[in-house]
Amino acid sequence: EKSELTQTAREGRQAAKENGFEFHAYDYWKEWQVVTDLPGWLSLSANIHSYEGGAHPNSNFDSLIWDRQANRRRAAAELFASPAALSRAIRADFCREIDRQRKDKRGEEWEAGGSFTECIDPVENGSIILGSSNRKAFDRIGILVPPYNAGPYVEGSYEVTLPVTPAILAAVKPEYRATFAVKR
Numbered sequence: 001e002k003s004e005l006t007q008t009a010r011e012g013r014q015a016a017k018e019n020g021f022e023f024h025a026y027d028y029w030k031e032w033q034v035v036t037d038l039p040g041w042l043s044l045s046a047n048i049h050s051y052e053g054g055a056h057p058n059s060n061f062d063s064l065i066w067d068r069q070a071n072r073r074r075a076a077a078e079l080f081a082s083p084a085a086l087s088r089a090i091r092a093d094f095c096r097e098i099d100r101q102r103k104d105k106r107g108e109e110w111e112a113g114g115s116f117t118e119c120i121d122p123v124e125n126g127s128i129i130l131g132s133s134n135r136k137a138f139d140r141i142g143i144l145v146p147p148y149n150a151g152p153y154v155e156g157s158y159e160v161t162l163p164v165t166p167a168i169l170a171a172v173k174p175e176y177r178a179t180f181a182v183k184r
Contacts, residue, residue, distance in 0.1 A: 095119035137181035
């Protein structure tokens with residue numbers, strides 16, 4: 001990431017010089033946080049902020065699940081039959097919550113059918129994090145959606161947390177089902 005930023009900054013500095021405008025330093029940082037620490041699993045999320053010469057800085061998210069038994073990093077979606085299966089299991093609840101948050105952020109400006117009103121695929125457009133309220137099993141799923149994916153930049157990011165339901169549990173690969181619990 002540092003090497004990519006350095007190369008991009010060199011190119012940006014050269015473009016600024018060639019076109020007679022001021023170059024502003026590029027910036028990148030990534031901060032990891034523990035979402036939950038379970039026996040056998042560590043769930044982490046990251047906030048990413050960068051500036052690469054545009055009108056404003058950008059932000060994004062990352063996530064990972066550390067599988068202690070296999071001693072390897074996994075994406076949360078790997079624990080499910082497929083990303084599509086996970087999306088199908090959470091999409092309706094996710095869409096309702098995104099619309100509720102859009103309405104809160106936009107107030108009177110909220111209008112179904114306008115710009116940024118369609119539901120997005122939560123798996124393709126967000127970082128999936130797995131959480132736990134009891135520190136024994138994953139019983140909630142978070143979807144961290146960066147600016148521009150569900151709304152304009154000015155609205156910032158969206159964060160949706162959903163309880164694990166029977167439909168979500170059914171989408172989990174059989175070998176990982178014991179790691180999940182339906183949230184009651």
